[in-house]
Amino acid sequence: MRPDYPLKTDRLLLRPFEPGDFDDLHAYRSNPEVCRYLYGEAATPEESAERLERSLAMDELTEEGQWLVLAVVLDDEVIGDVVLKWVSEQHRQGEVGYTLNPAHQGKGYAREAAEAMLKVGFEELELHRITAICDPRNEPSWRLMERLGMRREAHFRESEMFKGAWGDTYVYALLAEEYERAQA
Numbered sequence: 001m002r003p004d005y006p007l008k009t010d011r012l013l014l015r016p017f018e019p020g021d022f023d024d025l026h027a028y029r030s031n032p033e034v035c036r037y038l039y040g041e042a043a044t045p046e047e048s049a050e051r052l053e054r055s056l057a058m059d060e061l062t063e064e065g066q067w068l069v070l071a072v073v074l075d076d077e078v079i080g081d082v083v084l085k086w087v088s089e090q091h092r093q094g095e096v097g098y099t100l101n102p103a104h105q106g107k108g109y110a111r112e113a114a115e116a117m118l119k120v121g122f123e124e125l126e127l128h129r130i131t132a133i134c135d136p137r138n139e140p141s142w143r144l145m146e147r148l149g150m151r152r153e154a155h156f157r158e159s160e161m162f163k164g165a166w167g168d169t170y171v172y173a174l175l176a177e178e179y180e181r182a183q184a
């Protein structure tokens with residue numbers, strides 16, 4: 001499955017990462033605030049370069065376990081990324097994720113980009129269920145999940161060792177039939 005790029009939303013373009021995206025990508029991936037609830041710390045230039053290199057090829061899904069990684073573009077600037085993991089072919093399960101440059105948060109752009117990824121997941125990949133997970137302290141993230149129509153299915157207590165301490169996990173999900181009902 002390779003979407004027909006660029007994907008267009010009201011205000012954004014979603015497209016595969018390109019070699020020239022380093023400065024924009026590093027601008028937000030090197031920000032400690034952005035990484036607070038992500039695995040890993042603020043990226044060094046070398047780590048951002050490696051991330052960009054890996055992301056360049058993540059523009060299609062050919063087998064389960066792979067991630068689709070797309071640049072979120074506003075007026076020629078990459079302001080963040082959205083991802084869709086093909087979790088299981090047999091069970092038609094996926095997972096979405098998103099990261100935005102703080103300069104562009106609070107304007108509904110993450111929601112717009114995530115909605116486009118849900119569309120890809122349900123309409124192109126024909127997934128049955130798409131999940132999203134976050135740390136309960138990451139309120140902007142779970143509030144976005146709720147704006148996307150996702151339901152909180154689980155609150156796992158101390159389910160992982162996160163940055164040196166036990167961390168909880170929220171699991172949100174949306175079924176294809178719920179997505180279709182919301183579209184209608």
Ligand SMILES: CC(C)(COP(=O)(O)OP(=O)(O)OC[C@H]1O[C@@H](n2cnc3c(N)ncnc32)[C@H](O)[C@@H]1OP(=O)(O)O)[C@@H](O)C(=O)NCCC(=O)NCCS
Pocket residue numbers: 033034035037038097098099100101104105106107108109110111112133134135138140141144147
């Ligand atoms: C999670 C994250 C992507 C959410 O970004 P966001 O910009 O808050 O999310 P949205 O796109 O849904 O924007 C919602 C906000 O924009 C506001 N907004 C302004 N104009 C809007 C519009 N036209 N449409 C929708 N919302 C709009 C909403 O009112 C809301 O504001 P509020 O949070 O004060 O209520 C962002 O916090 C982030 O990148 N965090 C760091 C990385 C991270 O933790 N990722 C998640 C890992 S699980």
